[in-house]
Amino acid sequence: MNLLARQAEALFWLGRYxxxxxxxxxxLLVQTAFDRGRAEGTNWDWLLALYDESQDFHERxxxxxSNSVIHYFVNDAEHPGSILRCLAAARLNVRSLRAMISTDxxxxxxxxxxxxxxxxxxxxRESRLASxxxxxxxxxxxxxxxxxxxxxxxxxxxxxxxxKQLERADQMSxxxxxxxxxxxxxxxxxxxxxxxxxxxxxxxxxxxxxxxxRRLVSGPLQPENVAxxxxxxxxxxxxxxxxxxxxxQSVLELRTVCDVPTPTRLIKRLSALRDMIHLAxxxxxxxxxxxxxxxxxQSHLIELTNDLGDCYFEIDLDPSVLAVDSSPDLxxxxxxxxxxxxxxxxxNDKPSQGSTSQTQSQTQSTS
Amino acid sequence: xxxxxxxxxxxxPALLSDYQPGEFYCELMGDGVEDRPRxxxxxxxxxxxxxxxxSVRAADALHDLYERGVTFTVYSDRDAIDRTLPFxxxxxxxxxxxxxxxxxxxxxxxxxxxxxxxDIYGEQHILKDGVVPRDLVLGNTNYCPEMQGFTPxxxxxxxxxxxxxVRGGDGQFYVLEDNxxxxxxxxxxxxxxxLMQRAFPDxxxxxxxxxxxxxxxxxxxxxxxxxxxxxDNPQLVLLSPxxxxxxxxxxxxxxxxxxxxxxxxxxxxVVDKHxxxxxxxxxxxxxxxxRRIDDDFLDPLAFNPDSLLGVPGIMECxxxxxxxxxxxxxxxxxxxxxxxxxxxxxxKYYLDEEPAIANVETHICRDAKGLSYTLDHLDELVIKxxxxxxxxxxxxxxxxxxxxxxxxxxxxxxRPENFIAQPMVQLSVCPTLTDEGxxxxxxxxxxxxxxxxxxxxxxxxxxxxxxxQGSIVVNSSQGGGTKDTWVLLGESPQASRVTGQNNQxxxxxxxxx
Numbered sequence: 001m002n003l004l005a006r007q008a009e010a011l012f013w014l015g016r017y018x019x020x021x022x023x024x025x026x027x028l029l030v031q032t033a034f035d036r037g038r039a040e041g042t043n044w045d046w047l048l049a050l051y052d053e054s055q056d057f058h059e060r061x062x063x064x065x066s067n068s069v070i071h072y073f074v075n076d077a078e079h080p081g082s083i084l085r086c087l088a089a090a091r092l093n094v095r096s097l098r099a100m101i102s103t104d105x106x107x108x109x110x111x112x113x114x115x116x117x118x119x120x121x122x123x124x125r126e127s128r129l130a131s132x133x134x135x136x137x138x139x140x141x142x143x144x145x146x147x148x149x150x151x152x153x154x155x156x157x158x159x160x161x162x163x164k165q166l167e168r169a170d171q172m173s174x175x176x177x178x179x180x181x182x183x184x185x186x187x188x189x190x191x192x193x194x195x196x197x198x199x200x201x202x203x204x205x206x207x208x209x210x211x212x213x214r215r216l217v218s219g220p221l222q223p224e225n226v227a228x229x230x231x232x233x234x235x236x237x238x239x240x241x242x243x244x245x246x247x248x249q250s251v252l253e254l255r256t257v258c259d260v261p262t263p264t265r266l267i268k269r270l271s272a273l274r275d276m277i278h279l280a281x282x283x284x285x286x287x288x289x290x291x292x293x294x295x296x297x298q299s300h301l302i303e304l305t306n307d308l309g310d311c312y313f314e315i316d317l318d319p320s321v322l323a324v325d326s327s328p329d330l331x332x333x334x335x336x337x338x339x340x341x342x343x344x345x346x347x348n349d350k351p352s353q354g355s356t357s358q359t360q361s362q363t364q365s366t367s
Numbered sequence: 368x369x370x371x372x373x374x375x376x377x378x379x380p381a382l383l384s385d386y387q388p389g390e391f392y393c394e395l396m397g398d399g400v401e402d403r404p405r406x407x408x409x410x411x412x413x414x415x416x417x418x419x420x421x422s423v424r425a426a427d428a429l430h431d432l433y434e435r436g437v438t439f440t441v442y443s444d445r446d447a448i449d450r451t452l453p454f455x456x457x458x459x460x461x462x463x464x465x466x467x468x469x470x471x472x473x474x475x476x477x478x479x480x481x482x483x484x485x486d487i488y489g490e491q492h493i494l495k496d497g498v499v500p501r502d503l504v505l506g507n508t509n510y511c512p513e514m515q516g517f518t519p520x521x522x523x524x525x526x527x528x529x530x531x532x533v534r535g536g537d538g539q540f541y542v543l544e545d546n547x548x549x550x551x552x553x554x555x556x557x558x559x560x561x562l563m564q565r566a567f568p569d570x571x572x573x574x575x576x577x578x579x580x581x582x583x584x585x586x587x588x589x590x591x592x593x594x595x596x597x598x599d600n601p602q603l604v605l606l607s608p609x610x611x612x613x614x615x616x617x618x619x620x621x622x623x624x625x626x627x628x629x630x631x632x633x634x635x636x637v638v639d640k641h642x643x644x645x646x647x648x649x650x651x652x653x654x655x656x657x658r659r660i661d662d663d664f665l666d667p668l669a670f671n672p673d674s675l676l677g678v679p680g681i682m683e684c685x686x687x688x689x690x691x692x693x694x695x696x697x698x699x700x701x702x703x704x705x706x707x708x709x710x711x712x713x714x715k716y717y718l719d720e721e722p723a724i725a726n727v728e729t730h731i732c733r734d735a736k737g738l739s740y741t742l743d744h745l746d747e748l749v750i751k752x753x754x755x756x757x758x759x760x761x762x763x764x765x766x767x768x769x770x771x772x773x774x775x776x777x778x779x780x781x782r783p784e785n786f787i788a789q790p791m792v793q794l795s796v797c798p799t800l801t802d803e804g805x806x807x808x809x810x811x812x813x814x815x816x817x818x819x820x821x822x823x824x825x826x827x828x829x830x831x832x833x834x835x836q837g838s839i840v841v842n843s844s845q846g847g848g849t850k851d852t853w854v855l856l857g858e859s860p861q862a863s864r865v866t867g868q869n870n871q872x873x874x875x876x877x878x879x880x
Contacts (some may be wrong), residue, residue, distance in 0.1 A: 001602055001604075001628050001644060001646060001651050002646035002647055002648045003647050004628060004630060004634050004644060004646055004647075005634065005645045005646060005647055006631070006645070008647045041482065092610070096609075098436070098619045099619045099623050099628075100629075101617075103435055103436070106436050107435065107436070110434070110436070134870040150760060155647055260648055296544060312647045313647075315645035315646070315649060315650065
């Protein structure tokens, strides 16, 4: 029998929750380790902007200082986006998947969850936060390692990968956008986004790309180069392009390896995304419009998640439907060459002006 | 080898030196009349192990179970969804001839249960012949009128049975209870053995013990045998109420061992009297459902309309002969505590045989005679509500307070048909690791039988142990633990003599190392 729709969905969200946990732990680690020695003091506000959670935060906390923001993001049981809640949600999904995953995966999920659940207050102090976050990050890497070594390579593996890659693309797009969004909406100082060397350096570190970037580019940090690296660099595992290619690859494998039909709308969505990335890469005016670009990416990612749900997780109750839903041929993904310093000689089209919806709901109910 | 350290340092006190089973039959020592232990070779093996070492390893083994998620939920403790069932490291050992009787008796019992069910949902000869009272069956809350006039494949209603046995002071086994609905615990039989092999290889080494690890494959085989006739390459699924069910770990275990999908009610749907599973490619047909959910919740259209756990319309599919549900709905009438009292007669009626394993004497309070005897002897009897499971609501006369006895008396007088009474069986004991050292604790035994074209009994079973001193309630929901259960191949552990030599060689090896 094929994978149950419910289990496919659980694997997809499991991938998302682990990736979100790892991303959050890394961002907190970088924030506490590198955002230092600035005249205006350490800024914790931007973390709230990153996940659009300012409003929720201020309903329960008076001030966005280090203590409150750290607690909010690490182990606030009432905050659905906290590491604690993400790991709890991941664990709930793993629990429902236990018949098809390894005992080792279950054991590591429990270790990761218990570490955060049982964190002493002292582990959340700014002075200790770095090592706490490092440990959480390593727990997530261990989960990826165990999944790579033990997860059965059927359709389930592809859904797990889809969740991981979509979440990773989403996180990168949010990271890139946070300062630009503030700029465009007038909440940040003029010129801060492009000229702030520290910001771009920290961004690179927040996504573990500092050394990869240095391998490719020497000399002083150029904001545009950094942005293009984070969006387009195929060799960088967290670039948006890379994540989307992996996404496309997984969908392709569902059909070619797992014999799961690929509905047309999913193929259309993926090729629209690919076209958009391609156009953006050739656009010399991309950087000033980065916020618009990110908006478009975000809404595409939301739609893609909805498409996956409609195509695979919500099942048509008429048994005759499955016979006719054959898939058209999926094109091979078009690999985009990395061109870090290219000025864009082909299309000068601006990135598509997608919807400006910025409200991504990450609350998947898993009861 | 690592386990060498476990062998005796002669300066330490022996494990069993203080062990006193008292007036009870002991699974290790026997009835105490003979001057040597019943299982001499095993006794000698235990004697070689230092107690402190065994306790530390037992604690490690328990932690290991927790880490692996071999857990059981206790309903009274909502927060603790993951709890391990306490495991005792000293196994319960049965020799070959004892097992032969158990196997025979369990097969006989399951055969009779299936014939009884086919009859009461069919022609009802046994009721017409007055062997079992008509209203006891037809008026039973577990009787399922929806099953009338329909016979499942091979006439198998009870594919999976767990027959609870106890050993009395006379050393004989008795049937305490039949479990013909959704008996649980078999995962512990297998997991306990695996744990034993990991943590106590030195205890097992050299004994010729029946393997228990092929239960899943046998179960799959037997369930497939009961697929609807004419079904080509039947698709089997295990239907679980979900992650909050107390036996969820067992559902995972069985689905994995059988290699079948673990589904919940929301994964299944009925179209045109056929059951389908919702998969990523659409609906796929399901032919056999091993359900671990009670009758009441199975089909909201046929039974409890509020059930969110079941599959609406699945009873129609069953009656149309399009799906097999294991165990069939309505088997609860056969394992009812009141019907239990008639089992010897039921066996005689269908098989013309005497029970290979006797019942515990039972007084049925719905009968005037049984009622008056029960009320006159409340302080000597064990009172059990019928239709309950899991050890809930049992009153043990000799251990109850005056108030409890009087409450119980009122309850019986109000609804006599709800109760049976049994004399207090002097449950056998087994040496068990406790805080005070190795002490006798009461045990029972639940062998598991699976039935397709014929019946197969897993050579082993779940030994439950009442960990509290003096307690005879072994239910896992009431603080009981479990032991590994060994069925030895052959009459006595022949291999142990060889083991003895091995030990000597090893000890020699140690001293030279």
